[in-house]
Amino acid sequence: MKQQHHFVLVHGVCHGAWCWFHVKHRLESAGHRVTPLNLAGAGTSTKSIYDVHSFREYNEPLLEFMASLEPSEKVILVGHSLGGMSLALIADKFPKKISAAVFLTAVMPDTTHEPSLVLKQ
Known part of the structure; x- marks a missing residue:
């Protein structure tokens, strides 16, 4: 039996979970679990x-989702x-809950500072 993975899809600016429609369908068709999230103020988020x-506020839905996962569950993040x-x-805050992170034409932070530095400033 093929191993099922749980993919968490994170949109970019001016997008929402809707932008992952085709990717979600293809991953689910291959038997994977897929969670596309709307970050705060995006997509169908109720927050303006x-x-x-x-x-931090922008990422609150993602932070809450990751915190809600079972301790042993690992996800593949795609941003x-x-x-x-x-x-x-998320990789900085929940390293044990991530099996892989895929940066799809995405911003990659520098390696000099902790990614959570943006939350502190």
């Missing part, structure tokens, strides 16, 4: 983008555009 004042910074943040 004008009420998002920090990168596009600014979603790459979100991936770096």
